[in-house]
Amino acid sequence: MPEPAFQDYYPENVSHCYGCGSLNALGLRIRTRWEGDESVTRFTPRPEHTAIPGFVYGGLLASLVDCHSTGTAAAAMYRQEGRAMDTLPAYRFVTASLHVDYLAPTPLGVELEVRGRVKRIEGRKVVVEATVSALGKVTARGEVVAAQMREGFGQV
């Protein structure tokens, strides 16, 4: 049995996200785990994720960085407290800021590796930096500011 992914611990009400929700049948359904101090997601883009024939759409790469990093932010908070991700109180993070630099074209048809590192945890905010690699070469680099969801998120 493979080790559970961060996303396996997301409660149902936050499992509909296009990038990381296990209940979103049309989504990417990424799966992220710790490898030492780094978080890792492996994902193989599909033909519909094309930008230019043979190369991956940048928005897809941004989605991978985004959901990889918000998951990493939540996992990092639990890890800091020595708690499992299915224990209360729950930590849920949304994207406050997403920055991506595209360093080289990303080839389609191969597995991509997203690696994240927690840069800092400050109060309700976690800053995560991430790289996307194809065939061992870093093709994109990103940084996400993830903010802890407040009670009543989205209510105006």
Ligand SMILES: CCCCCCCCCCCC(=O)SCCNC(=O)CCNC(=O)[C@H](O)C(C)(C)COP(=O)(O)OP(=O)(O)OC[C@H]1O[C@@H](n2cnc3c(N)ncnc32)[C@H](O)[C@@H]1OP(=O)(O)O
């Ligand atoms: C296990 C289950 C997991 C479950 C997790 C499952 C979740 C799936 C998430 C998928 C990822 C997404 O696509 S989420 C969807 C896209 N994102 C959103 O819709 C978020 C919309 N924005 C908002 O709701 C709000 O602006 C928030 C929540 C981001 C922040 O508002 P707030 O809650 O009032 O908090 P606020 O005090 O303003 O900010 C908190 C800290 O973040 C900083 N901050 C806020 N915005 C920014 C920003 N753009 N750039 C830099 N930093 C920022 C502030 O300076 C502050 O730092 P300091 O002063 O304290 O130092």
